[in-house]
Amino acid sequence: MTNSQNTRVIVVGAGPVGMVCALALNRRGIPVTVLESEPAPVMDQRAATLHPSTLEMLDELGIAERIQPHALISSTYCFHDRPTGTVVAEFDLGRLKDEIKFPYVLQYEQYKLTAAIAEVYGNESDFDVRFSHTVESVDQTANGVEVQYSSPAGTEYMTAPYVIGCDGGRSTVRKAADIEFEGFTYPERFIKIATGFDFKTVNSTLSLRNYFSDPNEWANLFKVRGETPEGLWRVILPIANGEDDATALSAERVEERLQKFFPKAGAYPVEYVNVYGVNQRVAASFRQGRVLLAGDSAHVNNPIGGMGMNGGIHDAINLAGKLTEVIGGATESLLDLYSRQRRHAAVNYVQAQTMANKRLLEERDPEVRQSNFDELRRTAENFDSARAYMRRAALFDSLEDAASIS
Numbered sequence: 393m394t395n396s397q398n399t400r401v402i403v404v405g406a407g408p409v410g411m412v413c414a415l416a417l418n419r420r421g422i423p424v425t426v427l428e429s430e431p432a433p434v435m436d437q438r439a440a441t442l443h444p445s446t447l448e449m450l451d452e453l454g455i456a457e458r459i460q461p462h463a464l465i466s467s468t469y470c471f472h473d474r475p476t477g478t479v480v481a482e483f484d485l486g487r488l489k490d491e492i493k494f495p496y497v498l499q500y501e502q503y504k505l506t507a508a509i510a511e512v513y514g515n516e517s518d519f520d521v522r523f524s525h526t527v528e529s530v531d532q533t534a535n536g537v538e539v540q541y542s543s544p545a546g547t548e549y550m551t552a553p554y555v556i557g558c559d560g561g562r563s564t565v566r567k568a569a570d571i572e573f574e575g576f577t578y579p580e581r582f583i584k585i586a587t588g589f590d591f592k593t594v595n596s597t598l599s600l601r602n603y604f605s606d607p608n609e610w611a612n613l614f615k616v617r618g619e620t621p622e623g624l625w626r627v628i629l630p631i632a633n634g635e636d637d638a639t640a641l642s643a644e645r646v647e648e649r650l651q652k653f654f655p656k657a658g659a660y661p662v663e664y665v666n667v668y669g670v671n672q673r674v675a676a677s678f679r680q681g682r683v684l685l686a687g688d689s690a691h692v693n694n695p696i697g698g699m700g701m702n703g704g705i706h707d708a709i710n711l712a713g714k715l716t717e718v719i720g721g722a723t724e725s726l727l728d729l730y731s732r733q734r735r736h737a738a739v740n741y742v743q744a745q746t747m748a749n750k751r752l753l754e755e756r757d758p759e760v761r762q763s764n765f766d767e768l769r770r771t772a773e774n775f776d777s778a779r780a781y782m783r784r785a786a787l788f789d790s791l792e793d794a795a796s797i798s
């Protein structure tokens with residue numbers, strides 16, 4: 393590496409993956425400019441679970457210790473049979489305390505992670521985060537990439553040896569590089585409702601992370617810290633086909649859903665509600681010359697299991713290591729290896745597991761449901777099978793398997 397002009401990498405998108413990627417490059421001595429279309433850090437209420445494998449990576453970047461005091465710590469997660477109100481199985485990451493550094497997840501909203509990184513490192517030289525900068529086109533030349541963006545100053549251009557698209561599922565960078573986004577969209581959407589009502593006071597079997605199987609209406613229930621010491625519970629439910637967004641988001645319908653989920657006296661206090669379209673898609677390649685993809689720009693999945701952002705952060709760390717080597721003179725084929733390894737992890741672990749999670753929760757056949765429950769119970773009871781299950785769900789297996797690809 394010679395001077396910062398030649399090595400500065402452009403990261404498009406200041407979401408959790410873009411910010412972690414920028415931080416990981418910056419820690420390795422690579423100057424970065426992050427271009428973000430929003431005028432300020434977004435209070436994105438999507439991801440909230442950081443798995444143990446991801447915490448190890450954030451720890452290496454020096455950020456895990458900073459965020460932990462502001463997060464909820466959750467070692468257990470629970471599968472419930474919603475119609476009968478019984479617990480099917482509980483998994484406890486604490487059982488892995490002798491083999492993993494963080495035997496728990498942190499419930500920590502993604503907007504807090506991006507804000508924490510910006511706050512701690514954003515003012516350091518060579519970590520340049522620019523809001524209100526919307527990337528419009530990306531063109532590769534023989535020696536680099538030219539990015540056109542609009543900012544309050546008008547239309548401008550910037551060149552860099554490499555550009556990383558961390559600009560989400562509708563990625564402009566991916567489209568500019570003409571990379572296919574293969575997969576499908578589910579017919580139904582999901583609704584997420586956050587309430588200050590404390591479900592734990594009325595159901596002592598709850599963990600901070602709960603999955604409810606129900607042939608008519610599955611549910612997820614998670615606790616997050618929110619902005620108050622009491623925290624919030626988030627309920628995620630499918631929206632039936634035919635119900636439009638306006639109806640789904642109406643106060644009456646939200647109240648009706650919550651009362652059906654858990655009937656109680658008085659109305660629920662609702663903090664926020666969002667509707668999401670749900671896709672399972674993976675980019676055909678995570679590299680096109682000097683353009684790289686990471687995070688949702690490269691893969692999207694349903695949120696059951698909390699894997700999208702975690703897998704994206706794993707992309708970011710893998711890519712930052714290899715790109716640093718390439719900028720330092722190593723062969724560019726390392727970037728193809730990045731694409732192969734992380735695409736393998738996305739397809740065989742994140743996609744496979746999240747689709748299986750959804751099938752498990754929505755299964756309608758009574759015999760199949762029963763046999764699923766029996767298997768989950770057996771898995772949770774035996775140490776070796778519970779360990780294998782938890783390591784897979786925490787994405788450790790995906791990392792080990794991807795690392796074995798050459």
Ligand SMILES: Cc1cc2nc3c(=O)[nH]c(=O)nc-3n(C[C@H](O)[C@H](O)[C@H](O)COP(=O)(O)OP(=O)(O)OC[C@H]3O[C@@H](n4cnc5c(N)ncnc54)[C@H](O)[C@@H]3O)c2cc1C
Nearest residue numbers: 405407409429438439440441527560687688698700701702
């Ligand atoms: C209900 C729900 C719950 C979820 N829970 C979890 C969870 O618990 N754990 C988990 O791992 N995942 C979860 N996910 C998935 C997770 O939210 C995403 O995987 C994650 O946000 C991806 O991060 P990202 O940085 O790749 O993209 P994004 O968070 O989408 O960030 C992309 C950024 O790029 C910016 N941008 C877009 N276009 C441009 C442009 N042209 N120029 C400049 N900037 C641009 C955007 O403004 C945005 O800030 C959940 C998703 C949903 C819907």
